[in-house]
Amino acid sequence: MDIDLAPEHAAFRTEVRAFLAAALPAQIRRKMLCGSRLEKEDLAGWQRILHAHGWGAPNWSQDYGGTGWSPVQQVLFDEECARAGAPPQLPFGLKMLAPVLMRFGSEAQRRTLLPDIASGAAWWCQGYSEPGSGSDLASLKTRALRDGDDYIVTGQKTWTTLGQYADWIFCLVRTDVTAKPQQGISFLLIDMRSPGITVRPIITLDGEHEVNEIWFDAVRVPVVNRVGEENQGWTVAKYLLGHERSGIAGVGIVKRDMARLKDIVARADAGGRRLRADALFAVRVAQLEIDLLALEATQLRMLQHAGPPGPESSMLKVLGSELQQRLSELLMHAAGERALPFGLAVGAAGAPATLHQEDQLLGAQYANRRKLSIFGGSNEIQKNILARALGL
Amino acid sequence: MQWLPSDEQSQLADALRRFIQRDYGFEQRRALAAAEGFSPKAWATLTELGITALLVPEAHGGLNASVQDGLQALQALAPALPLEPVLASSLLATRLLAASEASAAAQTWLPRMARGRAIATPAVFEAGEGFDAGHPGTTATRHADGWRLDGAKALVLQAQFADVLLVSARIDDAAVAWFAVSAGAPGVSLRPYALLDGQRAADVTLAGVHLAADARIDTAGHGGALLEDLRALWLAALCAEGVGLLQATLDATVAYLNTRRQFGQPIGRLQVLQHRAVDMWLEIEQARSMALLAADASTRVDERHGACLLAAAKARVGQACRFVSQQAVQLHGGMGMTDEMQVSHWFKRLTVIELWLGDSDTHLQQVARGLIAA
Numbered sequence: 001m002d003i004d005l006a007p008e009h010a011a012f013r014t015e016v017r018a019f020l021a022a023a024l025p026a027q028i029r030r031k032m033l034c035g036s037r038l039e040k041e042d043l044a045g046w047q048r049i050l051h052a053h054g055w056g057a058p059n060w061s062q063d064y065g066g067t068g069w070s071p072v073q074q075v076l077f078d079e080e081c082a083r084a085g086a087p088p089q090l091p092f093g094l095k096m097l098a099p100v101l102m103r104f105g106s107e108a109q110r111r112t113l114l115p116d117i118a119s120g121a122a123w124w125c126q127g128y129s130e131p132g133s134g135s136d137l138a139s140l141k142t143r144a145l146r147d148g149d150d151y152i153v154t155g156q157k158t159w160t161t162l163g164q165y166a167d168w169i170f171c172l173v174r175t176d177v178t179a180k181p182q183q184g185i186s187f188l189l190i191d192m193r194s195p196g197i198t199v200r201p202i203i204t205l206d207g208e209h210e211v212n213e214i215w216f217d218a219v220r221v222p223v224v225n226r227v228g229e230e231n232q233g234w235t236v237a238k239y240l241l242g243h244e245r246s247g248i249a250g251v252g253i254v255k256r257d258m259a260r261l262k263d264i265v266a267r268a269d270a271g272g273r274r275l276r277a278d279a280l281f282a283v284r285v286a287q288l289e290i291d292l293l294a295l296e297a298t299q300l301r302m303l304q305h306a307g308p309p310g311p312e313s314s315m316l317k318v319l320g321s322e323l324q325q326r327l328s329e330l331l332m333h334a335a336g337e338r339a340l341p342f343g344l345a346v347g348a349a350g351a352p353a354t355l356h357q358e359d360q361l362l363g364a365q366y367a368n369r370r371k372l373s374i375f376g377g378s379n380e381i382q383k384n385i386l387a388r389a390l391g392l
Numbered sequence: 393m394q395w396l397p398s399d400e401q402s403q404l405a406d407a408l409r410r411f412i413q414r415d416y417g418f419e420q421r422r423a424l425a426a427a428e429g430f431s432p433k434a435w436a437t438l439t440e441l442g443i444t445a446l447l448v449p450e451a452h453g454g455l456n457a458s459v460q461d462g463l464q465a466l467q468a469l470a471p472a473l474p475l476e477p478v479l480a481s482s483l484l485a486t487r488l489l490a491a492s493e494a495s496a497a498a499q500t501w502l503p504r505m506a507r508g509r510a511i512a513t514p515a516v517f518e519a520g521e522g523f524d525a526g527h528p529g530t531t532a533t534r535h536a537d538g539w540r541l542d543g544a545k546a547l548v549l550q551a552q553f554a555d556v557l558l559v560s561a562r563i564d565d566a567a568v569a570w571f572a573v574s575a576g577a578p579g580v581s582l583r584p585y586a587l588l589d590g591q592r593a594a595d596v597t598l599a600g601v602h603l604a605a606d607a608r609i610d611t612a613g614h615g616g617a618l619l620e621d622l623r624a625l626w627l628a629a630l631c632a633e634g635v636g637l638l639q640a641t642l643d644a645t646v647a648y649l650n651t652r653r654q655f656g657q658p659i660g661r662l663q664v665l666q667h668r669a670v671d672m673w674l675e676i677e678q679a680r681s682m683a684l685l686a687a688d689a690s691t692r693v694d695e696r697h698g699a700c701l702l703a704a705a706k707a708r709v710g711q712a713c714r715f716v717s718q719q720a721v722q723l724h725g726g727m728g729m730t731d732e733m734q735v736s737h738w739f740k741r742l743t744v745i746e747l748w749l750g751d752s753d754t755h756l757q758q759v760a761r762g763l764i765a766a
Binding site: 001002003004006276279282283285286287289290291293294295297298300301304315318319380383384386387390391392 | 393395396642646649650660661663665666667669670671673674677678679680681682684685688697700701704707708756757759760761762763764
């Protein structure tokens with residue numbers, strides 16, 4: 001079941017598909033479609049390819065070297081990339097920091113930092129959460145003490161996604177301990193090569209090293225690396241959180257997983273035959289198809305509203321994350337016991353060599369996807385936001 | 393795809409909301425439902441507002457508006473729970489006749505329906521057969537100067553107020569044909585009742601009803617297509633009306649949560665209730681999107697894609713109807729159980745919508761079969 005697109009959007013989608021068919025390296029595609037681990041170079045290399053084509057920054061205006069695409073085009077681009085098996089573009093620089101620099105950054109910050117984000121030359125990570133500050137972000141404790149033209153930063157950040165590869169981290173730090181929690185925070189850009197930074201891996205339940213703890217021990221950060229005014233970091237942070245609209249629903253990921261599910265069902269082996277005879281399984285797939293259609297239509301409908309995203313971002317986050325989780329669950333159940341072997345080495349090129357090896361990744365993927373309703377503001381926090389929007 | 397209402401649609405919706413506020417408030421409707429179940433005065437006002445003429449072709453004195461326009465109007469009216477045959481006559485019967493414009497029935501009835509002077513209603517359900525059966529038990533037999541109808545129809549909406557019934561029947565070659573039957577014709581008898589939601593309907597017995605030759609509506613022999621189109625429009629209409637009701641139900645529930653105080657605070661401060669209300673909202677926004685897809689698909693149901701979209705929409709909207717109506721009563725507590733609260737009336741209509749033309753499970757399984765066939 002597909003939604004009819006306006007002719008100009010259908011043409012755009014065709015153009016994106018043609019580009020992906022020609023430009024996406026087969027090895028990366030294979031890893032993505034199977035859910036294998038991506039190396040740093042897979043992600044960075046794909047960003048270079050996009051940048052060389054002029055599509056490095058799909059969500060930026062042309063003034064900053066972006067594509068100047070409309071929100072609908074951005075969503076269609078993300079969706080087609082995900083369906084085709086392209087790696088996700090890292091959001092930390094492109095979608096999180098860049099809009100902040102465009103709104104609050106100095107001319108020098110914009111000039112020096114934005115080009116390297118678009119080209120992929122600089123890898124950014126996010127320093128928001130702390131061990132004691134998750135959903136209650138404003139309680140963060142990492143301190144930044146002014147010392148001449150520097151801040152001296154001491155504290156700990158956590159859940160730093162792919163921070164082990166990062167050149168830079170953008171951080172929320174406390175610059176005034178006497179003010180109310182929201183009012184003593186500043187937004188700093190910190191070079192990861194600075195003396196005093198230690199990165200420690202956190203191994204997640206799927207056995208992967210995706211997130212890290214980052215320790216700051218008297219790290220010197222030039223004051224010119226502050227974005228916005230001192231103690232105005234919370235305003236900057238809120239702007240950032242409210243500006244991530246495109247791709248939040250993950251429609252393309254769900255479509256990719258749906259295609260994979262149907263591949264498993266279509267197999268000629270006993271597993272495929274069992275699934276095709278299972279009426280309850282068919283109904284579960286139908287329900288996911290319907291909910292996917294509802295999500296896709298809701299996303300398109302909400303993109304019609306002009307202006308900055310409001311509660312619809314929270315809505316799409318909740319719906320999209322739950323749908324992705326349900327699909328990963330059904331994929332695992334489709335594979336049955338074959339999904340259970342864990343942590344086995346996959347084929348030499350980093351991707352599974354057989355269908356059997358592909359199935360073995362589904363248990364870990366199911367476990368990994370539980371993060372979706374926790375990160376980026378847990379779904380419970382999103383519902384608090386939505387309740388306020390309802391007038392409760 | 394038109395995701396946002398047009399200016400004209402918004403204007404008509406505003407006018408209908410003013411009508412509800414002025415003439416069709418909850419207490420007025422409640423009294424009406426307990427009495428005759430139809431207000432000639434309200435029907436006259438709806439006629440003035442253009443509702444009865446909306447989907448009638450221009451040649452028959454109508455406004456020739458789009459199906460989407462009709463569905464948006466139905467959605468705006470939904471919170472009033474109108475007892476008058478807006479759905480049955482002004483949408484369903486009108487479209488059915490307009491699709492056979494050349495027929496004597498269309499020529500006779502459409503101009504009167506446009507002016508609010510006549511009411512028509514489709515008579516399709518049969519006990520034991522249901523709606524989907526392309527082989528109705530009701531038969532139409534040819535004879536010298538016309539047709540003879542025999543059989544029984546069930547759940548004919550507002551039949552007791554109708555001037556003409558649009559009856560589906562099996563003809564000799566086993567195809568479905570349609571006939572315009574005057575409600576007062578000899579051999580037609582009604583057993584009227586109210587539905588769970590208060591609107592009126594009737595079982596209709598057709599015992600040797602004699603009809604003139606030109607009583608057949610599907611003059612081009614396209615009775616099967618008319619049945620498909622009717623079903624598609626009906627599904628889209630249930631979705632559109634459902635969304636209007638769902639939103640009203642949520643609004644009322646939020647207002648109640650902000651008003652009702654326990655433990656020294658409005659119960660809307662309690663996170664468990666806030667999140668429940670948000671869950672209702674999430675259901676409604678998905679239902680709203682699906683209802684728009686259904687409206688679009690209802691005009692091109694000949695494509696298999698369209699039929700599948702309609703099933704998907706009815707399944708999703710129906711699930712929202714069930715969840716939201718149940719939670720609305722729950723969040724209203726004991727008050728939600730009372731007849732004096734509007735939410736209990738919306739609960740009943742939402743339940744009717746979920747069951748009508750196949751419940752969510754039925755449509756879910758239809759989508760599942762479509763996936764297997766694909």
